[in-house]
Amino acid sequence: MKKRATQADVAREAGLSVTTVSLVLNGRRNTRISEEAAERVREAAERLDYSPDPTARSLRTGRTRSLAFVSDGVTVTRYASAMIRGALDAAEERGYTVLMAEVGERPERLEKVVASMLERRVDGLLFGFMSARKVGLPALPRGKRTVLINGVADGLPAILPAEQDAGEAAVNRLLAAGHRRIAFIGRSERVLDPYLSATIPQRYAGIDAAMAAAGLDFAAEAEGHEWEPELGYRGTLRMLDDAASFTAILTANDRVAFGAYQALQERGLRVPHDVAVMSFDDEQLATYLHPPLTTMRLPYREMGALGARMLLDEEAPAPATLVPMPLVERGSVA
């Protein structure tokens, strides 16, 4: 196995000095190298299949062309892991490598993990979180570029889903289908704590704004902060038992919608004919249902990509950037 060619090899091959080689290959201007010499360097590099050693370059320049992606637990999260893909793709486009680390259920590990990343001399830090909430982060050196994806921390640029718009769009979708008597499952005072969620209040606000704009109140509501199928199932049954009259259900997320489907089916009600269902998140689950679920997608991949771009493109980072949540039309609203 032959060793890789170094700049010195290229210099020898071209009959020039390493200085010249370095200047040419880095495309430096105002450098008074003749075009003929430059061409000799490029040809020699080509012949030897030269590529610079990133380690040596980093040692000299202090920059590593790498960034850290630190998360709480997106890899083990049903759908948030797409955030990683977005960040990886955007980084690769720019020739950057991504160093990953996860702290799992132990936020106290953040400090050590971040320190280890800084030690590795990453050029920037990307933090990604499973659910959009306010987080505490260890002190970061000034000047080290940092972006939060799906999370909020004092003084750091953040990327979040545009929940208010999504709330309005969800209601408007139901209104557009002619629904006037709408039920809502999943309101809760508890999620107003920013450390539990930084975005759900916006979702509520959008929903309420759209309803108010249409001059409507919800025909029924089932409260609850544990957004699991059980809530959708019990909530739907309770509303039906209360003899509430509604033609559509808006659910807090897809898992709740799943529970609602089960309750509706038990009662012999068909989706979307008897009751339309509209939801948020777009988990994989949404495609399994019968009929598949119409829902507002959480744009994880886009958020990941945007985060990496903001970090690397050296633009003045906005304090908070909202990424649109697309309406995914599937058939549960008619």
Place this chain on the structure above:
Amino acid sequence: MKKRATQADVAREAGLSVTTVSLVLNGRRNTRISEEAAERVREAAERLDYSPDPTARSLRTGRTRSLAFVSDGVTVTRYASAMIRGALDAAEERGYTVLMAEVGERPERLEKVVASMLERRVDGLLFGFMSARKVGLPALPRGKRTVLINGVADGLPAILPAEQDAGEAAVNRLLAAGHRRIAFIGRSERVLDPYLSATIPQRYAGIDAAMAAAGLDFAAEAEGHEWEPELGYRGTLRMLDDAASFTAILTANDRVAFGAYQALQERGLRVPHDVAVMSFDDEQLATYLHPPLTTMRLPYREMGALGARMLLDEEAPAPATLVPMPLVERGSVA
């Protein structure tokens, strides 16, 4: 922002040479440094909060204490992404950093991605795949340690789920519950192609072996290679319509089981009272069902961790290592 301390700073602080500092901090033996000098070095390092620069160290030693995790698309896969967590944790334990890259739907990108990782001088390559199948990989330099997780390639060590054992265990679980008339959904000739799946034949083999050992044939079967809810739904309805008599259904995976649940519910059959359901994979979905699904878990996280350990622990790598698939008891088998 003060600069980091270097070895030279420590040497000055201790009143000794950098050579001594290096020898002491690397814990070299047979080096004839007095305990007193060593102590002075350690104290100086402590005072200055010194930690070695990995870039400089890598340049000199040729090793980076980093490994590449290259995958097809595990980040966007519902549950395989846990593989990443396993690898991250095992790497971190050993002081290694993980560089991630994904090629998505474009396997032709593998070559470029691997080249870029090798350029970064990773100490080893970990390949992770969404579904266990035979894969084509670019030529790798000899001597570069490589392990495949959930995939197979000629001449490279691989880590796979112990599907044969799992197949047997699944059938045995049903037998232990007293079932004798068992239906099976999801057999297919097509998945016998190793480029589609390297492990499903083992799953079938285990299932068939356990049935044969009990002297039983399946009471009914529904074939199909697209293991989505639709198959479970239609398959179950067809078997019921054929007046097949069975007390349990074994499904090829959880999504198929999900479809089976829907069909059973439509026909007024209760799980597990009327029909038990037993499955494979343990997707998140399995916990959403009513009752939650009993299934053989694909041990993604364990496979990821084992892969990283094999890569880093320099053991003689076995050509293929099988990781047990645990039985997750949830309530769909009584």
Place this chain on the structure above:
DNA sequence: CGTACCTGCTAAGTCGATTTATCAAAGACC
């Protein structure tokens, strides 16, 4: 007493790049 051998430590070279400071030769100018 002279040589050999420890002991404890360090000077200097190296890894592969980037960058600063110069240098030789040729041309410009008076």
Place this chain on the structure above:
DNA sequence: GGTCTTTGATAAATCGACTTAGCAGGTACG
């Protein structure tokens, strides 16, 4: 002809660690 610029290139320093080869000074031995 002598001085000043410009041109085209390079030697050497540097980044921060690891590693090889040695160097003083003391002790042991014949």
